Amino acid sequence: MSDNIYQETMLHEPPEGDGLDRPAITPLKKGVTSEADAAAGQWTLIWHKFAKDKLAIFAGIVILCLYLIGIFAEFLAPNLAQSARPQYSYAPPQTISFFVRDENGDRTFLPHVKGYSVTIDQASLRRFFVVDDSKVVPIGFFVHGPEYRMWGLFPSNLHLVGPKKANDPFYILGADKLGRDLFSRVIYGTRVSMSIGLIGVCISLVLGVVMGALSGYYGGWVDLLIQRIIEIISAMPTIPLWLGLAAAIPVSLAPLKVYFLITLIVSLLGWTSLAREVRGRFFALRGEDFVTAARLDGSGERRIIFRHILPSLTSHILAVVTLALPTMIVAETALSFLGVGLKPPVVSWGVLLQDAQNIRTISTAPWLLVWPALAVVIAVLSFNFLGDGLRDAADPYDG
Known part of the structure; x- marks a missing residue:
C-alpha cells in the first residue's frame, strides 16, 4: 500500500504551497530517445545520423549511378568507344526532341534528333556541320546497333538507347576529330x-x-x-x-x-x-x-x-x-x-x-x-x- 502511494505522488506534480521539498520530474520529449535507439549498435546509430544528411544521401546515389554506368558501359553506350566515322568529324551535339509535326500541323510523339547539313567556309575552306531541321533521325530504347562483348564475355548488339537505323548519326554530346561519339x-x-x-x-x-x-x-x-x-x-x-x-x-x-x-x-x-x-x-x-x-x-x-x-x-x-x-x-x-x-x-x-x-x-x-x-x-x-x-x-x- 505504501509503495503505491509513493509511486502515485512521484508521478503527479505536487500542489503549490504544500511545503514539501521534492525533486522536479521533467518528462522526456517525444521522439528524443527510445528503447530501440538505446539498444542500437554502432552502425545503426551511424546510419540514423547519416540518413539525416540529404546532400550526402544524394551524393551517394550519384556515385552508385556512376559505378552502374561503368559496369554496364557496353549496354548503355549507343556506339563503341573506338567506332570512328570521319565524315562526322567535330559534329556538334544534337538535341533530343519528342514530337514532330506532320503535313497538317498535327503533333505526333516520335523521339528523335535532327540530322546534319554540311557547309563550307569559303575563307578557311573548312567544313562545318549545321543542324538540319528537315532531317529527322528516329531514336528508341533497346535498339540493335554495333556488336560488343559484355564484360568481354557475352556477345550482344543490344543498346539501351540509339538510332533506330544503325547508320544514322547520333551524337547527343557531339563527336571528336575522328567522328567518334563523345557520349559513348x-x-x-x-x-x-x-x-x-x-x-x-x-x-x-x-x-x-x-x-x-x-x-x-x-x-x-x-x-x-x-x-x-x-x-x-x-x-x-x-x-x-x-x-x-x-x-x-x-x-x-x-x-x-x-x-x-x-x-x-x-x-x-x-x-x-x-x-x-x-x-x-x-x-x-x-x-x-x-x-x-x-x-x-x-x-x-x-x-x-x-x-x-x-x-x-x-x-x-x-x-x-x-x-x-x-x-x-x-x-x-x-x-x-x-x-x-x-x-x-x-x-x-x-x-x-x-x-x-x-x-x-x-x-x-x-x-x-x-x-x-x-x-x-x-x-x-x-x-x-x-x-x-x-x-x-x-x-x-x-x-
Missing part, C-alpha cells in the same frame, strides 16, 4: 576512371591501415621509422613525382599493364594521410581498458591490433577512404591529361581531356572539353559530399 566515350571512360580510384584506394587502405597500426601500437623505433618514411613521401612535390614515375613506364607495354601500373603509382603515394589518421587513433586507444583486458586474457599482439582496436576505427576509416577516392580520380585524370598516364586506345576521362587540348577544339568544338571535365567535377564533388556526411555521422563527439 564518356560512358566508357567512367569505367576506367572510377575503377582506378576504387582499386587505388583499396591498395592505399591496406598500406595505410597496416603501417599506421604498427606505428601507433608499438611506438618507439617502429613509429620513428614509419613516420620518417611518411614525411619523405609527403615532402616530395606530387605532380613532378607522378610525372617521373609515370615516365619510367615503357612505351611498349600493353594498355592493360599500363593501367595497373598507373593504379599502383597513385596508390603508393596516397596512403600516408590514412596512416597518420590510424596512428593517432591507435595512440589514443592502446591504453584503454579493453586493450588491457585483452592483453591479460592472453591475446597476442596481432589479435589485439586487428580484432580489438582496428574494428573500433572502422567507421572513421570508411569516412577517410571515401574522402581519398576523389584524390585518386583527380590523380589519374591529371596524369592522363599531361600525357604520361593512360594512353589510347584506353578510354578514361583524362585521356578524353588530353585528346581535346588543341586550339581548334577550344575554338570550334568546346564540348570535347566540357563534358569529360563535367564528369570529373560531378564525381569528385559527390565523393567529397559523401565523405563529409560519413565523417560527421561517424564522429561520436558531434551531437
Whole structure:
C-alpha cells in the first residue's frame, strides 16, 4: 500500500504551497530517445545520423549511378568507344526532341534528333556541320546497333538507347576529330576512371591501415621509422613525382599493364594521410581498458591490433577512404591529361581531356572539353559530399 502511494505522488506534480521539498520530474520529449535507439549498435546509430544528411544521401546515389554506368558501359553506350566515322568529324551535339509535326500541323510523339547539313567556309575552306531541321533521325530504347562483348564475355548488339537505323548519326554530346561519339566515350571512360580510384584506394587502405597500426601500437623505433618514411613521401612535390614515375613506364607495354601500373603509382603515394589518421587513433586507444583486458586474457599482439582496436576505427576509416577516392580520380585524370598516364586506345576521362587540348577544339568544338571535365567535377564533388556526411555521422563527439 505504501509503495503505491509513493509511486502515485512521484508521478503527479505536487500542489503549490504544500511545503514539501521534492525533486522536479521533467518528462522526456517525444521522439528524443527510445528503447530501440538505446539498444542500437554502432552502425545503426551511424546510419540514423547519416540518413539525416540529404546532400550526402544524394551524393551517394550519384556515385552508385556512376559505378552502374561503368559496369554496364557496353549496354548503355549507343556506339563503341573506338567506332570512328570521319565524315562526322567535330559534329556538334544534337538535341533530343519528342514530337514532330506532320503535313497538317498535327503533333505526333516520335523521339528523335535532327540530322546534319554540311557547309563550307569559303575563307578557311573548312567544313562545318549545321543542324538540319528537315532531317529527322528516329531514336528508341533497346535498339540493335554495333556488336560488343559484355564484360568481354557475352556477345550482344543490344543498346539501351540509339538510332533506330544503325547508320544514322547520333551524337547527343557531339563527336571528336575522328567522328567518334563523345557520349559513348564518356560512358566508357567512367569505367576506367572510377575503377582506378576504387582499386587505388583499396591498395592505399591496406598500406595505410597496416603501417599506421604498427606505428601507433608499438611506438618507439617502429613509429620513428614509419613516420620518417611518411614525411619523405609527403615532402616530395606530387605532380613532378607522378610525372617521373609515370615516365619510367615503357612505351611498349600493353594498355592493360599500363593501367595497373598507373593504379599502383597513385596508390603508393596516397596512403600516408590514412596512416597518420590510424596512428593517432591507435595512440589514443592502446591504453584503454579493453586493450588491457585483452592483453591479460592472453591475446597476442596481432589479435589485439586487428580484432580489438582496428574494428573500433572502422567507421572513421570508411569516412577517410571515401574522402581519398576523389584524390585518386583527380590523380589519374591529371596524369592522363599531361600525357604520361593512360594512353589510347584506353578510354578514361583524362585521356578524353588530353585528346581535346588543341586550339581548334577550344575554338570550334568546346564540348570535347566540357563534358569529360563535367564528369570529373560531378564525381569528385559527390565523393567529397559523401565523405563529409560519413565523417560527421561517424564522429561520436558531434551531437
